[in-house]
Amino acid sequence: MKKSIWISGILAVSLLAVTCQVSRKNAPQTAQTTTNQPVETVPVFTANPSPAHLTPEQSLNSFRLPKGYHLELVASEPMIHEPVAVAWDGNARMYVVEMNTYMQDVDGSREHEPTSRVMLLEDTDNDGKMDKSSIFIDKLLLPRMLLCVGHELLVNETDTYDIYSYKDTNADGVADQKRPVFNPGKKAPGNLEHQRSGLDWNLDNWIYVTVDPVRFRYTNGQLKADSIPSGSGGQWGLTHDNYGRLYFSSAGGEVPALGFQINPIYGRMEFKDQYREEFNAVWPIIKTPDVQGGLHRIRTADTTLNHFTASCGQVVFRGDRLPSDLSGDLLISEPVGRLIRRAKVSNKAGKTTLENAYHNEEFIASTDMNFRVVNMYTGPDGCLYLVDMNRGIIQEGNWTRADSYLRPQITRLGLDKNIQHGRIYRLVHDGLKPGAKPQMLEEASSKLVTHLDHANGWWRDNAQKELIVRNDQTVVPVLKAMATGQKANSALGRLHALWTLEGLNALDKEMIMKDLADNDAQVRRAAVRLSEPYLKQNDAALLARLDDLKTDPSFDVRTQVVLSLSYSSSSRARALAQEVIALAPDNEMVARAQKSLDKNEDVKKFGRRLGSLDETDRKLVLSGATIYKSLCTTCHGSDGKGLESKAAPPLLGSQRVRNRNKDITIRILLHGLSGPIDGQTYPDGMPAMGANDDEWLASVLSYIRYEFGNNQNPGVRPADVKAVRDQTAGRQKAWTLDELVN
Structure with a gap:
């Protein structure tokens, strides 16, 4: 949810032979089949799409898909409205988050009223369509994250870090028990688009989230937080693959995918060539005038969106009821372009790379101007699920102000009138029947263990989670046999058995030693990571065993050895890490692993640089660092140098930041900044942050001026902000550079 074509020549690889063979240039009106209607009726390109709201049946006829794929309607209005996220419990009951106050008019009026909710949907006749619903939780403030744990549902709302557990104790479909599971009692800063998602x-x-530099462990019914020093990154949407690799995206930074090289606990690692520049281009099948980036983000030839601006809701598909060549692919939604990107994920000597599965076209595209997918999931039935807000405006009110490029486009088309709808679709394929419904909440733990080897990643994940939530130690012996291959099972089954043992605190060194010799590289890699508690103790036997892996045929394993050795303080561990690096002189991942660790340590030591400041300024800078890493990095970059996408100007060395006149930066943060900056035009202006209090603004500016402006004493206090706020009271538009310097 950020301010966010089907057009192809014949594909060269048989792997992608399922696509339609239509070129954008020649554009014959033929293609595949959607539910209820042939794709021939959906044009290759529509120059003047109707902004009118479509019925669900009409929407089903608006999609272009690869041959054999179909979208089916799972739920729609009036059963649901404004859906943004879903979660299934162990019995495949679906919980749906509704943001019912999100942009109900072009001004975002009454957005923060607590009238949103979580719906509980059920498919009682197993036909794939939801036929029973109840309001599970009512009167919420824009709920944004949810996670099922056993018979409970964890929920986080906008503007707060608090997370509560809800439970239905009398089976009427309505939560009647609420308890806190994480309650720091602090207000969450920033625009609702810049707050966390995930769980x-x-x-x-x-348990990982976006934006905030934290992860959680579910222990004894509570969430225990652990800090991620270099931050988690990302914005709206979070997914993981079969091996625990996390994929983030940043709509504000116009970055469709990031953070997927290493786990964020070890630091950050990005490569310029982890995908090519052409990967950033998107291919809608309709004219897309309502683009936050304005003319900068529109193709002059056909007025289509030319670049990701709203990437979100990504998923690595891990189901078993769609063609096998889709398994492991990364899907990214672009709701401004009304499309879904399909990316092939490759491992090249340990480095993960992405490539569009098609040439100048997308996996799914729609002519429905209200098609706004904001989340995607692998479902319990092995199919792909799309959560479509199905609305006219997708951008939050900060980007639809009276002086914005967007507002006249929205009002001209009447997009602000299309509200309170919503669709959930599932993607199916000819000849592949959706899988059976699980009954994990009633099953014995011994039965759950068998699901750890299931072909559908949803089953493996949820069986593991349920076993850990139950903390049933009776299954430990069979898990150990499974993890070491004594029982016939797949490498993925062994992997889940290992991590389930870890979650049950039943993993021992002997088990780890055995799996360090597994014939599957990903099992060996997991065993290296699981050795970290012993490495913290400088266990000599483990260190000696890791020495055997310094020439492992898998660079994934070697990279993990370098990362995990950082947990040991012994000189032998440091020497071994250098040996691993020396033995792979041409491998980027192994070399960068140590650099990421070093940078991570620098972040941990950041407080040492503040010793020269008095206590008040030191607290402001530290508070501002947290806000900056959570909010500002998506556009300005973690190092203040900006992003390659040039989403926003660099802060490092900026004359506004370095200027002794701190009032300039205060004015910018209070009211925003528009127009060219230092001769460069950017897709968006700096939004106003004046809704935050004086201390919040002073903290952010103190950190920015100290970190990027070479100001040894940043000197921005809440009183300074208040003074400028009073002087500029009544201003309703963003500043220009000319106004600020003259």
Whole structure:
């Protein structure tokens, strides 16, 4: 959810032979089949799409898909409205988050009223369509994250870090029990588009979120926080693959995918060539005038969106009821372009790379101007699920102000009138029947263990999670047999058995030693990571065993050895890490692993640089660092140098930041900044942040001026902000550089 074509020549690889063979230039009106209607009726390109709201049946006829694929309607209005996220419990009951106050008019009026909710949907006749619903939780403030744990649902709302557990104790479909599971009691800063998403229970039993530099562990019914020094990154949407690799995206930074090289706990690692520049181009099948970036982000030839501006809701598809060549692919939604990108994920000597599966076209595209997918999931039935807000405006009010490029486009088309709808679709394929419905909440733990080897990643993940939530130690012996290959099972089954043992605190060194010799590289890699508690103790036997892996045929394993050795303080561990690096002189991942660790340590030591400041300024800078890493990095970059996409101007060395007149930066943060900056035009202006209080603004500016302006004493206090706020009271538009310097 950020301010966010089907056009192809014959593909060269048989792997992608499922696509339609239509070129954008020649554009014959033929293609595949969608539900209820042939694709021939959906043009290759529509120059003047109607902004009118479509019924669900009409929407189903608006999609272009690869041959054999179909979208089916799972739920729609009036059953649901404004859906943004879903989660299934162990019995495949679907919980749907509704943001019912999100942009109900072009001004975002009454957005923060607590009238949103979580719906509970059920498919009682197993036909794939939801036929039973109830309001599970009512009167919420824009709920944004949810996670099922056993019979409970964890929920986080906008503007707060608090997370509560809800439970239905009398089986009427309505939560009647609420308890806190994480309550720091602090207000969450920033625009609602810049707050966290996720609650993704990963393979490693840590629960990850975007934006905030933190992850959680679910222990004894509570979420225990662990800091991620270099931050988690990302914005709206979070997913993981079969091996626990996390994929973030940043709509504000116009970055469709990031953070997927290493786990963020070890630091940050990005490569310029992890995908090519052409990967950033998107291919809608309709004219897309309502683009936040304005003319800068529109193709002059056909007025289509030319670049990701709203990437979100990504998923690595891990189901078993769609063609096998889709398994492991990364899907990214672009709701401004009304399309879904399909990216092939490759491992090249340990480095993960992405490539569009098609040439100048997309996996799914729609002529429905209200098609706004904001989240995607692998479902319990092995199919792909799309959460479509189905609305006219997708950008939040900060980007639809009276002086914005967007507002006249929205009002001209009447997009602001299309509200309170919503669709959930599932993607199916000819000849592949959706899988059976799980009953994990009633099953014995011994039965859950068998699901750890299931072909559908949803089943593996949720069986692991349920076993850990139950903390049933009776299954430990069979898990150990499974993890070491004594029982016939797949490498993925062994992997989940290992991590389930870890989650049950039943993993021992002997088990790790055995799996360090597994014939599957990803199992060996996991065993290296699982050795970290012993490395913290400088265990000599483990160090000696890791020495055997310094020439491992898999660079994934070697990279993990370098990362995990950082947990040991012994000189032998440091020497071994250098040996691993020396033995792979031409491998980028192994070399960069140590650099990422070093940078991570620098972040941990950041407080040492503040010793020269008095206590008040030191607290402001530290508070501002947290806000900056959570909010500002998506556009300005973690190092203040900006992003390659040039989403926003660099802060490092900026004359506004370095200027002794701190009032300039205060004015910018209060009211925003528009127009060219230092001769460069950017897709968006700097939004106003004046809704935050004086201390919040002073903290951000103190950090920015100290970190990027070479100001040894940043000197921005809340009183300074208040003075400028009073002087500029009544100003309703962003500043220009000419106004600020004259």
